[in-house]
Amino acid sequence: xxxxxxxLEVKKISKRFGGVHALExxxxxxxxxxxxxxxxxxxxxxxxxxxxxxxxxxxxxGEISFQGVQISLANPQDARARGIETIxxxxxLADNLDVGANVFLGREPMTRRFGLPMIDRKRMREEAAxxxxxxxxxxxxxDRPVRALSGGQRQCVAIGRALHxxxxxxxxxxxxxxxxxxxxxxVLALIKSLKARGVGIVFISHNLxxxxxxxxRIVVLRRGINAGERATVDANxxxxxxxxxx
Amino acid sequence: xxxxxxxxxxxxxxxxxxxxFVASARAWLFLIVLIVGFEVWxxxxxxxxxxxxMFNIRSIAVFTVAPLLLAMGQTFVIxxxxxxLSVGFTMGLASVTVSNVANAITPxxxxxxxxxxxxxxxxxxxxxxxxxxxxxxxxxxxxxxxxTLGMYGVARGVAYLLANGTTVPxxxxxxxxxxxxxxxxxxxxxxxxxxxxxxxxxxxxxSRFGQYVYAxxxxxxxxxxxxxxxxxxTLKIYILSAVCAGIGGVLYAGRFSAGAAQAGEPLLLDSIAxxxxxxxxLFGGSGTIVGTLIGALIVAVIQYGLxxxxxxxxxxxxxxxxxxxxxxLVDQSQRKGGRVDE
Numbered sequence: 079x080x081x082x083x084x085x086l087e088v089k090k091i092s093k094r095f096g097g098v099h100a101l102e103x104x105x106x107x108x109x110x111x112x113x114x115x116x117x118x119x120x121x122x123x124x125x126x127x128x129x130x131x132x133x134x135x136x137x138x139x140g141e142i143s144f145q146g147v148q149i150s151l152a153n154p155q156d157a158r159a160r161g162i163e164t165i166x167x168x169x170x171l172a173d174n175l176d177v178g179a180n181v182f183l184g185r186e187p188m189t190r191r192f193g194l195p196m197i198d199r200k201r202m203r204e205e206a207a208x209x210x211x212x213x214x215x216x217x218x219x220x221d222r223p224v225r226a227l228s229g230g231q232r233q234c235v236a237i238g239r240a241l242h243x244x245x246x247x248x249x250x251x252x253x254x255x256x257x258x259x260x261x262x263x264x265v266l267a268l269i270k271s272l273k274a275r276g277v278g279i280v281f282i283s284h285n286l287x288x289x290x291x292x293x294x295r296i297v298v299l300r301r302g303i304n305a306g307e308r309a310t311v312d313a314n315x316x317x318x319x320x321x322x323x324x
Numbered sequence: 325x326x327x328x329x330x331x332x333x334x335x336x337x338x339x340x341x342x343x344x345f346v347a348s349a350r351a352w353l354f355l356i357v358l359i360v361g362f363e364v365w366x367x368x369x370x371x372x373x374x375x376x377x378m379f380n381i382r383s384i385a386v387f388t389v390a391p392l393l394l395a396m397g398q399t400f401v402i403x404x405x406x407x408x409l410s411v412g413f414t415m416g417l418a419s420v421t422v423s424n425v426a427n428a429i430t431p432x433x434x435x436x437x438x439x440x441x442x443x444x445x446x447x448x449x450x451x452x453x454x455x456x457x458x459x460x461x462x463x464x465x466x467x468x469x470x471x472t473l474g475m476y477g478v479a480r481g482v483a484y485l486l487a488n489g490t491t492v493p494x495x496x497x498x499x500x501x502x503x504x505x506x507x508x509x510x511x512x513x514x515x516x517x518x519x520x521x522x523x524x525x526x527x528x529x530x531s532r533f534g535q536y537v538y539a540x541x542x543x544x545x546x547x548x549x550x551x552x553x554x555x556x557x558t559l560k561i562y563i564l565s566a567v568c569a570g571i572g573g574v575l576y577a578g579r580f581s582a583g584a585a586q587a588g589e590p591l592l593l594d595s596i597a598x599x600x601x602x603x604x605x606l607f608g609g610s611g612t613i614v615g616t617l618i619g620a621l622i623v624a625v626i627q628y629g630l631x632x633x634x635x636x637x638x639x640x641x642x643x644x645x646x647x648x649x650x651x652x653l654v655d656q657s658q659r660k661g662g663r664v665d666e
Binding site: 166197 | 551
């Protein structure tokens with residue numbers, strides 16, 4: 079993996095809020111097909127870093143490169159257009175719409191019937207089903223509101239949507255929180271299949287067990303600076319916790 | 325590993341679709357029960373038919389027009405998670421406007437131009453409260469209940485001012501025909517309303533705009549994140565609602581040959597009732613134009629039927645109010661039961 083070039087590279091990023099250094103000279107790299115867990119206590123700067131990567135706000139200094147090219151992100155739409163997608167647990171889906179409508183939300187394909195333009199619901203459903211099938215997410219009914227799905231299934235639909243729109247980098251904020259154990263396993267399995275497709279994943283979690291189960295590399299932040307980084311196979315939980323608390 | 329394979333729940337999903345079927349058929353069943361109830365009452369008390377009487381059918385159809393027009397606009401608003409309390413007085417404002425303008429233009433340019441000018445003026449004037457509502461709610465994030473309540477007061481005051489505090493008789497034969505004429509036995513107001521119904525049903529169920537109305541009501545944050553222009557959609561929704569009310573005002577002026585500030589006052593309750601009885605949720609995210617049609621018919625049948633069987637007219641308000649509350653309670657209980665949480 080180290081011989082390929084990074085998908086996403088962040089160099090010497092700093093961000094201040096008022097007098098507080100949220101991030102100071104932080105470096106971060108993500109390779110294709112790699113899962114990097116971002117670990118750190120509350121206030122360590124994890125969410126500030128992911129918000130900069132996803133275009134929510136710009137850094138004060140430092141640079142971001144995506145696929146080897148230096149970029150600046152004006153807003154989240156800009157980041158999504160480049161293929162950097164954040165998967166939020168609660169903000170992702172419109173509960174009252176079906177799976178197809180959610181996958182295509184904001185980008186609905188149109189067809190013509192009786193000479194009138196109409197949303198092509200059949201195509202939305204079929205293409206959504208195709209994408210979900212390739213990820214081995216089998217849902218028995220795609221024509222029901224996603225409200226009827228379990229938390230894990232909804233998470234899968236959100237991830238499937240990101241993949242359908244060619245996301246290269248997925249930032250997953252606590253993807254397994256608020257899920258039951260079997261559902262957590264499904265999401266972790268899905269992460270493995272995304273890896274196989276070359277998607278780079280930034281995985282934020284408080285759950286060390288999940289971090290060790292899912293990630294290739296662990297990057298620890300502490301009070302806005304890089305506190306250390308380990309390949310997951312070489313790391314042990316005690317060491318990571320020590321880095322987190324300092 | 326397959327998500328569904330790990331969780332086979334055929335019985336549960338069968339049950340869910342059964343509940344969904346009952347929910348969507350609820351309004352139809354209620355309408356049928358009402359009609360049968362009035363028919364039986366009518367047969368027993370007066371040995372006469374209620375539903376077999378063409379006069380009754382026509383009257384109910386005409387009676388449904390104004391509340392249905394308001395309710396169709398209200399459907400978009402309620403699906404998006406809002407409410408529009410200003411529709412009644414927007415309708416009044418439009419009825420006064422069409423009357424004033426038609427009266428001013430008709431003597432100079434004739435009936436046709438007078439009618440056209442009146443309608444254009446009424447629709448343009450009704451856009452204003454909708455635009456203001458939309459800007460308040462979409463841009464300044466004023467809660468819809470408060471923003472449109474303010475507009476209720478403004479539209480009411482302006483309508484009375486334009487009418488000089490009285491009703492404005494209108495002298496234009498074309499407008500009067502629109503309100504009272506028939507084509508092939510079908511009242512013109514009913515034909516116009518059916519056209520509006522088809523157009524709005526198409527917009528809500530088949531267009532991107534309609535889809536975004538549902539998305540905004542289902543999860544506003546998700547709609548924003550999906551790149552939908554949520555503010556623009558919200559603005560259009562409130563303008564649409566106001567224009568529906570404006571058309572209602574024009575038809576009112578035609579039917580009664582007069583504009584009146586209070587023309588739509590009692591229709592606010594009826595329009596919200598029609599939408600909610602028709603299966604829309606006041607929490608946003610669900611509802612259909614067809615459901616609203618059934619809801620409006622239910623309200624009209626209740627009101628007309630009660631008069632028909634000689635119940636004191638004021639009971640209508642009581643019954644419609646009770647039916648709204650029951651509909652909301654049913655909706656709430658379904659929301660609790662419908663969701664599968666793990």
